[in-house]
Amino acid sequence: MTIQKKSLVLVDGSERSIQTVNYIKDFMPVDENMRIVLFHVFDGRPEEFRELEQAPTCIDAVSQLQNQEAEQKAAIWWYLERAKKILTKGGVPQQSIEIKLHLRKDGVARDIIEEAKNDYSAVIMRRRGLGALRRIILGSVAVKLLQSIAFIPIIIVGQVPTNKKILLAVDASPSSRKAVEFIGSLLGGHGYEACIFHAIIGLGSMAFKFPEVNAPEFPEVGMPDNCIEAFKLKTARLLQATKDTLLLSGFDSGKISEKIITGAHSRSLEILKETEEGGYSTIVVGRRGLSKVEAFFMGRVGHKVVYGGDKFTVWVV
Template sequence: MATLPVILVAVDGSNQCMDTITYISRILSPNQINIELFHVKTEAPEAVFDLGGAEGFSTYEAEISNWNSLYGTQIQDFMDKARKVLTDAGFPPDAVNATIRSKKIGIARDIIDESELGCSAVVIGPKGFDTLPDFMMGSIAAKLAESITHVPLVIVGSQPEPHKVLVAFDRSRRIRKGFDKVSRLFSKSLEEILLCHIIRPLSVPHPVTCTYFTTRTEAHWLDEHSRRITSRAGAIARDADTRGFGTIVVGRRGTTAVEGFTMGRVTRKILSLAFNKAIWIV
């Protein structure tokens, strides 16, 4: 019997993370996937490390102990709720595993190391508990976006619509192979998959250089040309918004990949423009 693919879901206990759990429960195929809920536990709040090593720990030893007890309970409660969301969506109980592990090196590094043990994709929310503007990724998500290149990475925004998938299709072999892999993970209940290919023209004449241009035709010209002069990333994000696609699948690097860079500029822009979507980087 073939081994089922494992989806590694990095969890932190935040409300945004529960949105991520809800999303994967709806877009993934329940009977063909195993889910690994993975949490890296820190030994103390981040603020304690700003106090200066062992001295800070000894000063607040009682507070840290209480925090650890409460933190452990909250994470376990979160795991139980996440498991219930997934099993209620049709995932068999034995297909959902929860792991809470003490930090070894760093949260991002530990997630990367775990992903190298044989998972088929890594899923994470964009911010966790970070109080950042909606269009900004948190530090953990940003590190994973740059570092996880061996398997698809899914960055799930705020409550994306799970039933419609837009594929940013180019001529690269990577997007074709990547989409072939991730499409096998998707639920059969998907309503629509759109292959979207943006062609950037070599040039677009400026209105003032057109002999036919007059004030009367200004609105018409802008309407006809606005779609041609937008950026590729902007066009993809706009189409996803206007047509109700909550998931965007994009290649990590396009046809003009530059050695030394792990992510192409179009993919990087999509991450910032489509912050309320689920972005599958393949």
Template sequence: MSDEKKILVTLDGSKRAERTVDYLCSFKPFRNRQVTLFNITTPVPEAYYDLTRDSFRKIAVAQVKAWEMGQKKIMTQFLEEARQEMIAAGYAPGNIGFKLSSREKGVARGILNEIRNNEYHCLVIRRRGSANSILGITMGGVAAKLVEKADTIPLIIAGTREIRHYLCIAVDGSPGSMHAVRFTADMMGKTDCRILLCAIMRTTVTDSVPEGQDPFADMSLQAKHMLDDALVQAKEILTRAGIPEDRIETRLVQGAQSRAGALLDVARTAECDTIVMSRRGVSDVENFSLGRIPRKIIYASRKFTIWLIP
């Protein structure tokens, strides 16, 4: 029985796109979902079809049309090969389809339109696309736009770390972080995955500190209690979803100079493959679609898979 929640996966036929397919094959919880492999082809400018005044230009137009058809054929073959690879990995044939769309005003805008016009559960992309991307740049132009603009749908940025089904979830007590926990519970429930719930605070405080003597110490203690409660709540959400309690670990990091840096250190040390975050933290500023910490994590964690939850 397939899950009706659909996943949209963007592929451009590049070597990096092949690694996205590898991620889909390795990540077992996706195998009972419906997946649409999606590509936006770039057509030849209409001006080329206006060159019909002499025989030379007619030949040129014919060659351009042949090139365009050839590109669509190549991409169709790539998507079909990706589909077959996923079926071999355990996906049901009826759960995987692919779609080609012609570029009109931009690749990112075309992907956003596809999201708006269909009911997708999440979007899977890579940090960079084709070989045209500049080496050394962490995010390609299309990916950067989608990170900023695709703020109504969970966004999965596929990484290169070996998939061990070990996820690190950033917990800060905000409604957004609880949304991230619930999304993870929905995706990973009733599996044998491992979850590391991580909360981070800049100050250091212990429960033995007497209250009422130092207002700053009191504030830190209150923050610690809030994070402790958030970790307990998050663990309850995951266990109710069917994740065994002994597969869930909670960790509160104190005295962090950088919350983004501390989260990355925890995920690296634990050898997680995925970091799960809310788009916004405790401030929840509506005018900004992406908080500072998620932005830093995305740009600094080139190998991790990132789940960015609205």
């Protein structure tokens, strides 16, 4: 599968956004098809102040606001040019980078969503603040983007120093297959190392637990060895199909590893544990899992990885 390598990079004028730009410089493969759009939504003056421009008593105040707006816009342009220079010094051709300073129209999140519909292959953004996504409030720009931009992958840049090691968390869902194809098309042939990872959930973790103090609980359910082996065989076929896709995309067979965890209480925790212990900087998950329940917002596993893996970069495909 060939994809258009056009990335919408969200920058807000902060030093944390510079980390996003550095991630692109250090991680993304550079070729002649690469295109990066550095995108900033500029608020400017609030609408209510614009309505006062014709009021004689507000001339001085409006003039001060106009001057302040011009200074802010100049500062943002300087910042965007700085981000562009970081990319060009990293080897990205100057003609492959576009700067867009967008005047806010319908709201920051809505304007970003509309821009993302213009033939982009991915949206790249930072985590908000030091507490990352698990501390953001419902309704924030980051949450709105995760909820609404389901038509292209979202890359959420974390704090861990970038390397070319990827943990590819897979299942048998169409979303997971799409993630594998996306990674292969974008990164194949550029020397990346990939671990194909799957956690088989333990039956005990599926028992219902009642919060009431005196309420009974279902007993722990054991999984017979032959049942575990059946799951492992099925998963091994899944991992082999994933590996074949990566090989066809140009990944080196010596840089592809596979790992199956059995009896997991939480797939997301196992993914994060493996990422930490294996020294991976980037996690790739499908947006939706196999069940209808997991289609809410995005897959439960992907959701927990995004929120819990605050220091890692997470690709939601």
